[in-house]
Amino acid sequence: MFAPWADPAARPLVRFDGVSKRFGTATAVERVSLDIFSGEFFALLGPSGCGKTTLLRLLAGLEMPDDGRILLDGAELTTVPPYRRPINLMFQSYALFPHLTVEGNVAFGLKQEALPKAEIASRVDEMLALVRLEGFAKRKPQHLSGGQRQRVALARSLIKRPRVLLLDEPLAALDKKLRSETQFELMQLQESLGLTFVIVTHDQQEAMTVAGRIAVMDHGRLVQVATPQEIYERPTSRWVADFIGEINLIEGSVTEVGRSGTVVASAAGRLRALSPADVTAGDVVWVALRPEKVRIALEPPPVEGENCVAGQVADIGYLGDLSIYKVRLDNGIIMKTAVANVTRLVERPINWDDRVWLTWSSEAAMVLTR
Amino acid sequence: MSKLEAQRSWGERLILLVPYLWLAAFFLVPFLIVLKISLSHTAVAQPPYTPVFDVAAGWSGVIRALSTLSLENYALLGSDSLYLASYIKSLEIAAGSTLLLLLIGFPIAYGMARAPRRWQPVVFVLVVLPFWTSFLIRIYAWINILQRDGLLNQLLLALRIVDEPPAWLSTDTAVYLGIVYSYLPFMVLPIYATLEKMDETLLEAAADLGCPNWKAFWLVTLPLSRPGMVAGALLCFIPIVGEFVIPDLLGSSQTMMIGQTLWAEFFANRDWPVASAVAVVLLCLLVMPIVIYEQVQTRDLARGG
Numbered sequence A: 001m002f003a004p005w006a007d008p009a010a011r012p013l014v015r016f017d018g019v020s021k022r023f024g025t026a027t028a029v030e031r032v033s034l035d036i037f038s039g040e041f042f043a044l045l046g047p048s049g050c051g052k053t054t055l056l057r058l059l060a061g062l063e064m065p066d067d068g069r070i071l072l073d074g075a076e077l078t079t080v081p082p083y084r085r086p087i088n089l090m091f092q093s094y095a096l097f098p099h100l101t102v103e104g105n106v107a108f109g110l111k112q113e114a115l116p117k118a119e120i121a122s123r124v125d126e127m128l129a130l131v132r133l134e135g136f137a138k139r140k141p142q143h144l145s146g147g148q149r150q151r152v153a154l155a156r157s158l159i160k161r162p163r164v165l166l167l168d169e170p171l172a173a174l175d176k177k178l179r180s181e182t183q184f185e186l187m188q189l190q191e192s193l194g195l196t197f198v199i200v201t202h203d204q205q206e207a208m209t210v211a212g213r214i215a216v217m218d219h220g221r222l223v224q225v226a227t228p229q230e231i232y233e234r235p236t237s238r239w240v241a242d243f244i245g246e247i248n249l250i251e252g253s254v255t256e257v258g259r260s261g262t263v264v265a266s267a268a269g270r271l272r273a274l275s276p277a278d279v280t281a282g283d284v285v286w287v288a289l290r291p292e293k294v295r296i297a298l299e300p301p302p303v304e305g306e307n308c309v310a311g312q313v314a315d316i317g318y319l320g321d322l323s324i325y326k327v328r329l330d331n332g333i334i335m336k337t338a339v340a341n342v343t344r345l346v347e348r349p350i351n352w353d354d355r356v357w358l359t360w361s362s363e364a365a366m367v368l369t370r
Numbered sequence B: 001m002s003k004l005e006a007q008r009s010w011g012e013r014l015i016l017l018v019p020y021l022w023l024a025a026f027f028l029v030p031f032l033i034v035l036k037i038s039l040s041h042t043a044v045a046q047p048p049y050t051p052v053f054d055v056a057a058g059w060s061g062v063i064r065a066l067s068t069l070s071l072e073n074y075a076l077l078g079s080d081s082l083y084l085a086s087y088i089k090s091l092e093i094a095a096g097s098t099l100l101l102l103l104i105g106f107p108i109a110y111g112m113a114r115a116p117r118r119w120q121p122v123v124f125v126l127v128v129l130p131f132w133t134s135f136l137i138r139i140y141a142w143i144n145i146l147q148r149d150g151l152l153n154q155l156l157l158a159l160r161i162v163d164e165p166p167a168w169l170s171t172d173t174a175v176y177l178g179i180v181y182s183y184l185p186f187m188v189l190p191i192y193a194t195l196e197k198m199d200e201t202l203l204e205a206a207a208d209l210g211c212p213n214w215k216a217f218w219l220v221t222l223p224l225s226r227p228g229m230v231a232g233a234l235l236c237f238i239p240i241v242g243e244f245v246i247p248d249l250l251g252s253s254q255t256m257m258i259g260q261t262l263w264a265e266f267f268a269n270r271d272w273p274v275a276s277a278v279a280v281v282l283l284c285l286l287v288m289p290i291v292i293y294e295q296v297q298t299r300d301l302a303r304g305g
Ligand SMILES: Nc1ncnc2c1ncn2[C@@H]1O[C@H](COP(=O)(O)OP(=O)(O)OP(=O)(O)O)[C@@H](O)[C@H]1O
Pocket: A023, A026, A027, A028, A046, A047, A048, A049, A050, A051, A052, A053, A054, A055, A202
């Protein structure tokens, strides 16, 4: 499996080393240290204004860091001007040249290298074929649809075969269907060309779909860098757990740390969950539980031992593939559970105000200390 | 079509009519009058030409008047080299000073657009500030500066750049100076407007694609500011061709610009028909650059689509 980040001997392609960037008094990027490896599809994920674009612009050379260093292949990159970096950026706004045709836009980067005309022409054709824009070479960007413009921007930033391709919310302007198609195209492209992609997005589903690793950012800091599975199943903080997907959080205090898991005393009763090694009895913690890992039933479970709470159905949301039940526990806590609609809905077996029992295994829940 | 839509479209049509009415009343009608006078004959009368439409004689009077019109004044323009020299001189000065204006105006506009945001209103006011003073006073000030013992020569003598004070007034240099000085805002403002709304990420994109800043200026900034340059050039070139005050006050009386010739025909010679013919030809000359520009634009549009 491709996982160079797990290999201590692997050399990173890009290294951020304690990089900070301030605009006036506001800190956009704060002491970011991050390694990105060759061949990775890496995603930067975070809420609006958390510094994702700034981090990309630092790497592209369009901003200078106030602190720290950026290395490419172990060599100092901070002092290299943007036009000499083997890194290309696909801009959030595409930034296509309005006075040039599609062809002129795509060829722009190669023309700066003073390559022979014939080579430029053949590589432009090749690139236009790759993004399926062969018939549009002579058009101006103003006369293209949003999706076509986005492909021109992609072609323009790919044609120089950059060591790292930076994509700033490349798919934000596309509708849902086109976006998911393009996500797969991007993944195929990245794999077949063997390039390193860094994509910025604030759409967590997009990050999970395309990326091999995700860096979750908040207020200019990296909060967690890991694979999508790990971020989803083992978030390191309540903030990450809440930002990625849906989560039930129940506050409590640790009463017992044992081999079979940790016992947490909470308003919902004694809950058993997996926990990090460093909790001790008395710690204030949160039990985190994904809705789809909770089972819902109209009868109490026959066997004791699992986590079980009872409550009343407060709300039902039908999403087509899933139904979301919001259950008000006897102590007032609201818990969400998601149930896959595997059979066609003829008659909903669980209804508003029904008394229900929620159960989950102790492996399904996590204990978070932050 | 619903009643409301019909009403609205009538309202829209009415609004669209306004500029046409304006053009008809203040451009087309005067132009037709001038055209008619240019085809008439000089006469010692009031007004100083014949024929005059005799409205009292009815339709036949109009027909009679029209039948006496002739092209003789245009023939005169062709035969006397004075007029041709005048036209050429005007076009030459207009072209030369428009070029100078571009060369001086572009860097100013560029500097303005690149100035920090909070300084831009200040710089903008500085550029239009001369308009606060009467145009004539500013030209008279130039006469003062350019006189034989004026400020300019005093400075040149003091700096020992010249030994003898050169004559500046009544030269083409003075005319160029006056024109460039007076028209500069008309060149700077349209260029500034295009530069100011240019998307700066385009320059970042150019840099990202391997283009150093100076090259990005040639490949991105300059082509994108073309509409502003064309607008500025038209805005300057056309009135400069017909310029009267500046060459009259600062220039020589050797070769006159067409505006001066026109003035002489009207007021010195009281030859309204010839003066009108001069004006009609001038108008045709001035319409040309606009037509060419329109052509270029439609071609560009066609190529883009
Ligand atoms: N040129 C600038 N001048 C001043 N502040 C800036 C500048 N660029 C970014 N910032 C600030 O830095 C912070 C991070 O901005 P950045 O554009 O990196 O956010 P982002 O994560 O890309 O957000 P979004 O998802 O909305 O694109 C924001 O608070 C923003 O206001």
